[in-house]
Amino acid sequence: MHVLILGGTTEARRTAELLHGVPGLRVTSSLAGRVAAPRLPPGEVRVGGFGGAEGLARWLREHGVGLLIDATHPFASTISFNAAGAAATAHVPLLALRRPGWVDAEPAAGGDWHPVGSLEEAAAILPDLGRRAFLTTGRMGLAAFAGCDGVWFLMRSVDPPQGPRPARMEVLLDRGPFTLEGERELLARHRVDVLVTKDSGGAATAPKLVAAREAGVPVVVVRRPGGPEGVRVVGDPEGAVEWVARLAGVRALGARVRPQSPPGLRPGGPPDGLN
Known part of the structure; x- marks a missing residue:
């Protein structure tokens, strides 16, 4: 077979x-x-x-x-x-x-989550939630955030991004799994005040959600x-x-x-x- x-x-x-x-x-x-x-x-x-x-x-x-x-x-x-x-x-x-997925489980844990239907919707509400965003939606689709001039981005991905991107952006090339201690330190060091992610699910990248909840950082999450x-x-x-x-x-x-x-x-x- x-x-x-x-x-x-x-x-x-x-x-x-x-x-x-x-x-x-x-x-x-x-x-x-x-x-x-x-x-x-x-x-x-x-x-x-x-x-x-x-x-x-x-x-x-x-x-x-x-x-x-x-x-x-x-x-x-x-x-x-x-x-x-x-x-x-x-x-x-x-x-x-x-x-x-994460969306159905997180509200019960007390996180400040803002579910949206697309990357474009995420970009639209982002300026109302923070000015220093941790962007973890992957290197594809960065063009959706290119117009967020008032927001600084920390973008993490496995490979370098290509194409249109936000004007104010720092790229962090890294591959998980990530630890809760490491994610706490990253949010604090970069003064992150909003997290953007997709409802990917799984455990490998979940510590960022726990770290955001602990720090009171709102999470914009794109639904599947x-x-x-x-x-x-x-x-x-x-x-x-x-x-x-x-x-x-x-x-x-x-x-x-x-x-x-x-x-x-x-x-x-x-x-x-x-x-």
């Missing part, structure tokens, strides 16, 4: 690790290629796009893929819709692996885009492995599944490029 994992995320790598080396399975991980030096998962790896839903469907057929796992970033909606279309065309079972309907969704790699084991009939996978602690804002775990 050939399993194709669309990813580059922490969850995609973990799924590949759990499936790698299991007799009767061939695992290929596909990376978009947006990060210059990605952390490669075990097994076969391909880098680059497929050419839309039609190209992905053709690749599935030509390479004899029997199961497709969409473990891409929660904000990579285009590839998710392409995956759904390709799976339907090629008649390949599809699973979406989506880490739990909608995904394709009718696709089975699980919240962790273990759930994906159980799905593969059931459909592929591989009993050896049972011993590899480990219980997960409840999702929350916890430090630790490798990153996926958004910081």
Whole structure:
């Protein structure tokens, strides 16, 4: 059984690790290629796009893929819709692996959060919330904040940004996981008074949210885009492995599944490029 994992995320790598080396399975991980030096998962790896839903469907057929796992970033909606279309065309079972988000959990913790629907909406309300922003939405989409002349930005990403950007911006190149102590120090050292992030979920970059809550720093959070309907969704790699084991009939996978602690804002775990 050939399993194709669309990813580059922490969850995609973990799924590949759990499936790698299991007799009767061939695992290929596909990376978009947006990060210059990605952390490669075990097994076969391909880098680059497929050419839309039609190209992905053709690749599935030509390479004899029997199961497709969409473990891409929660904000990579285009590839998710392409995956759904390709799976339907090629008649390949599809699973979406989506880490739990932060928006629904944080209000109960007492954070000062301001959910918005887009980067443009985030930029529109930002000047009313602060003047020194910690921008952690990734290096793509900086153009949305180019007009915020009254705001100074600290932008953190894995690779250097390109294209239009805010006039007053300092770039911090770093790769998580990040510690709570480190995030506290960063907010204090740069006198950050507002945090901008996406509802990426996961633990690798969550300490910044805890540090912001402790410091009373408001958080502007961009909600996740909608995904394709009718696709089975699980919240962790273990759930994906159980799905593969059931459909592929591989009993050896049972011993590899480990219980997960409840999702929350916890430090630790490798990153996926958004910081």
